[in-house]
Amino acid sequence: MGAIIRTVIALVFGGVLLYLAYDDLTVYFNHSELQTFTIEDVETNGIGESRYIEVTDGSPIGSFVYETRNGVPNKLYYPLLSPSSIDSYLEDDSQPLIAKVVVSTERFESACVEAENCADPGLRTVKGVVQVGLNSIDQETRDLFADSDFALDENVIYMDSDAQPQIRWALLKLAGGVAFLLYAIVPCFLGRSSSEKDIPLPTAQPPQA
Structure with missing residues (x-):
């Protein structure tokens, strides 16, 4: 077993x-090859087949979630939005904030988690390797967003800002x-070969008179 x-x-x-x-x-x-988009382009038209992108003129809104390792925050996720999307949300926060771009990074000071300022608003340019769609994020990561104050778009673009093609x-x-x-496989073949060798060969029977 x-x-x-x-x-x-x-x-x-x-x-x-x-x-x-x-x-x-x-x-x-x-x-x-790095492809550059404005956040407005991304929110309106998507990124096509691109997998390594740079997004300009985007801003966090202050919201973030994080993973821990041995009780210590080790990976941060935050939505990146256009100024117009942020303005629309602030004007009417009765509707959920829908994130079309989520950025992840392991490069942050863990103290910002307690201070709740890991993703302060401010225009920035972010680049990284991306995957598209909810299924590109594992269930454990999606569960992190369940209790956040933003929801993920069905075609969310997940950007690993620490990654580049290597x-x-x-x-x-x-x-x-x-x-x-x-x-996993080789021992199975070796065991089968050994079993075949152990099978006794049939012996010739003397002719009956």
């Missing part, structure tokens, strides 16, 4: 790493994924 569990875990980890490697390689080879990490993930799959 223990061997089966180890095999399943190795298959899962291998599959996840291969998926991440595929996505990284897709970004590196097909979308590594071949090195893609190849490391690819190698790791292959290693996990080999760890």
Whole structure:
């Protein structure tokens, strides 16, 4: 039973790493050129097939959520909005604030979480690797937004502002994924080959008189 569990875990980890490697390689080879948009363009027209973008003239609104590791805040998420979207929300806050762009970063001082000033308003330019759609964010991350004062657009653009197209990490993930799959699959073939060798060969019977 223990061997089966180890095999399943190795298959899962291998599959996840291969998926991440595929996505990284897709970004590196097909979308590594930086594309620049204004936040107004993004909110109105989206970003097409772009995966590595720079967004100008956007502003946080003060709201943010964060992940923790060992009880310490380690990753921050905040919506990036156009000034017109912020003005509309401030004029009528009876409607939920819909975030079309969410930025993540691990580069922040944890003290700002307690001070609640990690995402103070102010125009800024942000760049990073993006994924589009609610399903591009894992459920655990989506749950962070459930208690926030903003909602995610169905086609939300999730921007990792710490990331840029890199071949090195893609190849490391690819190698790791292959290693996990080999760890899971090779013993199965070796065990099968060993079992086949143990099968006794039929012996010739002497002819009956």
